[in-house]
Amino acid sequence: MKNIKIILCFLAIVSCTKEPITVTTKDYHLLVDKLTEVMIHDIFSPPVASRIYAYPNIAAYQVLNNTNGNYASLSGKLNGLNISNSIVIDENTNKELAALIAYLDVAKELVFSKEKITTFRDSLYNNWEAKNNTEFNLAKKEALKVSSNIISWMNNDQYKETRTMPEFTVYSDDPSRWQPTPPAYMKGIEPHWNKIRTFVLDSAAQFKPIPPPKFSLEKGSDFYNELIDLYNLTNKITEKGNESEEVAIAQFWDCNPYVAVNKGHFMFASKKITPGAHWIGICKIATQKTNSDFNKTVFAYTKTSIAIADAFISCWDEKYRSNLIRPETLINKYIDENWNPLLQTPPFPEYTSGHSVVSGASSRVLTNIFGDNFQFDDTTEIPYGLPVRSYDSFNKAADEAAISRVYGGIHYNSAVVEGLTQGINVGNFVIDNLQLTK
Template sequence: MSKKIQGAFFLFLFLSIANFSCQKEVSEDLLQEKNAATANKAGVNGHLQQTKTFSSEVITKWLDMQLAMFRIPLPAGTGTQATDRAMAYCGIAAYEAVVNGMPAYQSLEGQLTDFPEMPKTEPGKAYHWAASANAALAEMSRKLFPTTAAANKTAMDNLESSLNATYATEVNDATLQRSIAFGKEVATRVFAWAATDGSANVNPPYVPPVGWGLWVPTAATPPVNPYAYQRRLLVPGSSNNTDIELLPTFSTDPTSAFYAIVKEIYDVSKTLTAEQKAMADYFKDAPGYGAGGTYVAAFVQALNIVDFSLDKAALAYAKIGLAQHDATIILFVRKYIYNIMRPVTYIRLYIDPAWSTYIPTPNHPEFPSGHATITGGALTMMSNVFGEKFPMTLHTYDYLGYAPRSYSTFTQMGLDIANSRIYGGIHYRLTCERSIMQGKKVAENILSTIKFLKE
């Protein structure tokens, strides 16, 4: 496939994402205005101040706090949390902590898989919704990151206290304490639900199947996430119709289609430009923020650009978290069904025994691509939230000395993320192209299933 055709494919794909997202955004905005007007006129919930009157600062500050806890390498003796779990459950808790101050919106009760009943606010009583979100995110962060570094635990306490000190100057103590108690109760229920999602299951060491063309572990460490099928998808039906076309049949014949997709990776590796290397380095995760951290960092930076109110930020948090979470589970389930061999294994066996990838190969099967699948899901949601045309410059890895990367659309960002795995030598081009489509479908399923707005 020529570079022009490859570029056209990705452009078509992401424009379709943008079109879907923009249509959804326009219809949602119109419905929101209608429902909000009706709800406000009726005095729904009777609360004195709506969520939209607060800034999104509480959410951006807690996301920044969590990014610090995702950062790899971790201090010795500490641990972190899977990015997709933290993003999803914290996003849900933040949304539930403030949705009662959003007259046009509704709780996710009865919509997410096995989701518990959420606490109810007191009609006619005032709530400081930023304080509720602060309490919920502080509680969720402590529970999700129990083995983080001592400095991070102190930073969490300080952040919560600092925000509450500000809120204490804005409302009376009764309102502040009522709001904090509500947020904490939301987090308690969300975390209890999260604890039953299967991620803590104890399983025997995974032994990969052995056979012609099958994946061979690429590191001495345990395979990554082989029991993903035991984890709970948060949105019913999010995996519907997400099967994607498989790669060509495995073959070592130099005239075969499979050999051709491997040979492309080998040939590309021999002529990598400085820009291609920079792209591979920027999105390789380690050192950095770990798998999925790219989207958390991009989300925070986008929020800082648009200066959303708290209601929009909480809604965006929930949407992006749900897409990232379910896309991660779906892609890992498929990886261990197909067990496709990585380029490094094939090339060393059949082309060049001395060959090495530009970046380390993750220790899990090749197909589908984690980066590309999550890109399809997360960027579909970001287009839905912020719009496809969204100029931004990523400063995610300024602290590592990497040059900032600028984009005018989420399409451009997605191209970089997908292509970075090709230049890194760890994924076939067809895998990246098809995996983006899988993630896109996951996000579309979520957007068509979950009803955030009241009907």
């Protein structure tokens, strides 16, 4: 009988022993991928998507580094972010677990389909709590300290105010001004994005590019030469057929989150990732290839997403300043009414090229983190039916992303050349002014 009591007591002790919760980089990638999935479903524009990526990464990063982290705190380094000194993470906290919780807490505040995030979150919560409710509850309590602070800061970035600002006035007697393009003829999106608080930049206009070539349809003028060069180039690409390298490049970097498709009397959207999402995907590839630990993975995502967000603010500031008409409008009206660009023209002014700016900024930050001549296979577009493309460096990928917009017939050459320079300037500024490694 005595032996039976001892055995029962031992079994009771074992049954009360809680399994530690192990968190890996795979778990963090899963959260980022889930957020991307929800953004595709909700069809967020490229600028808005960049904001949605930035804040959850910042929250996760700050949990890891608010006190005694491997990297410096973001408090005082991002515009308007001042974390209270009273927010101290309990030293017994599973900080990696808390980082995931903070990420989810902020992410659910940024999307339309909040239930998709909360359902996903609750399934994770249930698993973590079942493994070790004490460890989970402490991590959750500490995570929400930081995430609530990040949400309060986030809610003061002027995003809500821009939702009620006037729509963009389209029509004008000025022939150089942007007009809506087929097939959906959508209004210009996010005309007030330059009013969003920047993360690191001093202002939206800090890296204001040189103006585009002066508008002129006179043969021999700089502007007309760019227009006719684009027309001739895209015709040559079309003659080569869909198997040409230029077509492959244009399609790979299309990254249009809302491609309008007509079928009979109906129009529907073919959903894809945004330019920012493509570079977030490249960040994931780089962290996986280098076997980056949890802290470096979150650091890389955070710094890259901040650069992407500031790049969009910088680019959109110029787009609605220069307010330049798209090639499709001019070619159809003055050169060839039957011409169509290879890619669907997105609904906002032409100059500068958003993908070029974002690619320039992202490539600089990723190069700073992972080094130059970083060879990688870009698998980002596989879910959308496109093959893998390989690059010898982030900078070469950015160069290709930029020229893809000319191949696609949606940008003049100046927009991609100056856009890439603009983005590189943004990226370099983020590198120089957001030094987080200790």
